[in-house]
Amino acid sequence: MAVTVPSLLRTRQPERHGRSQRARASGGTPCVLIGTDTYPPDVNGAAYFTARLAQGLIARGVNVHVLCQSDEGPPGVEVRDGVTVHRLRSMPSLVHATLRLTVPAGTRGHVEQLLRRLRPDVIHIQNHFIVGRLLLSAARRHAIPVVATNHFMPENLFNYLHVPEALRTAIGDLAWRDFCRVLRDVEHITTPTRIAAQLLLDKGFQRPVEAISCGIDLSRFHPSRDAGTTEGGADEARSRVRARLGMADRPTVVFVGRLDEEKHIEDLIEALPQVLVADTQLVLAGTGSQRQRMERLAAEKGVADRVHFLGFVSHEELPLVYRAADVYAISGTAELQSIATLEAMASGLPVVAADAMALPHLVEIGRNGYLYQPGDTGELAKYLTTILSSPEERIRMGEASRAMAAPHDQANSLARYERVYRDVSHSHTH
Structure with a gap:
């Protein structure tokens, strides 16, 4: 469920600002800005993971905001399932029937304003494409540490981009080199499994990669409870x-x-x-x-x-x-x-x-x-x-x-991400 809140940043900003300062000073829960190029109502694994992460962290008392593309076109701010979601202006994707893409032109000012108001302790990006790159650049200007989670494999894009079979290996290699270049200076990088972490190292990424399961809600996914024991x-x-x-x-x-x-x-x-x-x-x-x-x-x-x-x-x-x-x-x-x-x-x-x-x-x-x-x-x-x-x-x-x-209980994953946020925030200020 989404609720539009046009003036949310103006009315709540003083509280966010103060809480972030206290987090830095006391080692308490940090303010986290999550950036992604895909978010519900998009239907894909990265979108669902990001939403579950944001919702789960908020349920644990973490101060979380999400920055992503608008699902309709115009920019705005809404509360979706308890998460404050900041939507950037978007346009239809030329290669995907339902996915929209952030319009880069003119968004730098929006991102700058958001960072000045929220003053997040940590930025957590879910990709290295449009929103991820915008936030990486802004994070460096504002001296904010960045955590990155990789959901990317070139193979997941070849079909949409209509890449010929003969060119896929070469284009995949170029895509991985771009990945390594863009994310080489982030403070911490994660991926869902050890195999996925090893893949990044095999593709030339030269920093440690931590495997953190995306996590699942064991209270929702379980065998039927009215089945009895037979x-x-x-x-x-x-x-x-x-x-x-x-x-x-x-x-x-x-x-x-x-x-x-x-x-x-x-x-x-x-x-x-x-x-x-x-x-x-x-x-x-x-x-x-x-x-x-x-x-x-x-x-x-x-x-x-x-x-x-x-x-x-x-x-x-x-x-x-x-x-x-x-x-x-x-x-x-x-x-x-x-x-x-x-x-x-x-x-x-x-x-x-x-x-x-x-x-x-x-x-x-x-x-x-x-x-x-x-x-x-x-x-x-x-x-x-x-x-x-x-x-x-x-x-x-x-x-x-x-x-x-x-x-793989999501409670374990959420607790680990909280620790990562605290650690990178603490090390960045000392």
Whole structure:
């Protein structure tokens, strides 16, 4: 929920200013300005992480503001889900149907005014593009330390930018060199997993990189609590959820995320006819540029009646999608962590995942699921069959998934970020 507050900065600024000074002097909670090029209502992992981070920090008593692009065009200030969000003037993206981009011209003055009024102890940027660069430059002028979190992989942009396959390696190398140049002087850099941290080092970043999980809300994502302690009770609970979501009541493989090129949804659809458990269905929750192509592929493979496109799922109903499933499958090859996979694990689902990027970080083969070679749909189908054909295996792996997801409780991530903010703020003033 968003509430427009045109004069918020003017009416509240004296309080913010004083609190920031006390934070510097006493080592208390700092004032944090989070900058990002994507924020709800945008639908993507970086936007959701940033919103959860801001909301979670505010719930812990941290003084947080967010700077991002306007979701409608004109600049303004609003309160969204308890977070004060400062929106910069934006324009439609030429390569993405829903994403808007900050208009750089004329924004420096807005950023300067905001920093003078808030006087943040720390700036936390979520990317190195338009808003990130604006804040990096301003932070240096105002001697404010910067924390950066990386959600970037060139592969996630190639489809939108229509980069030819033959040029992707060269353009990817250029993009990584730009990344290293822009963020080389930040005080602290984080990324969601150790694998993602090692990727930055392999791409030439020459500073220490800390892995901090994006975190998940274990109070929202959990197995159905009305399932009882038997498999029969779990089956009944799943049946009720499927009916609520308009799904057929049959063995269910689920994927949650964008239906875009780097997600390789075709693996999941092409594997479905090879799954040896009768009437297995694939449920895809999300939107994206590849939906129509995937619908055509499902028809070509003769499984259109068993591929269910849920489309966009609301925040409130998302936990139900996982509770409707028997197993979670993910075929993406450019995941820096995969929050959706963690949510599925917390919900008690076994996982079959592509053996690519950070996904192996979430799967212990034979314990909570399996890894398959990207593109090998026969192998994917074999593992899905193994799990779906054995209720005992499914329960055992689901319990292991839940246990493995527990350390990713967002409370742990929020506490670590608070410590990072205090540390960089303290070291910057001494």
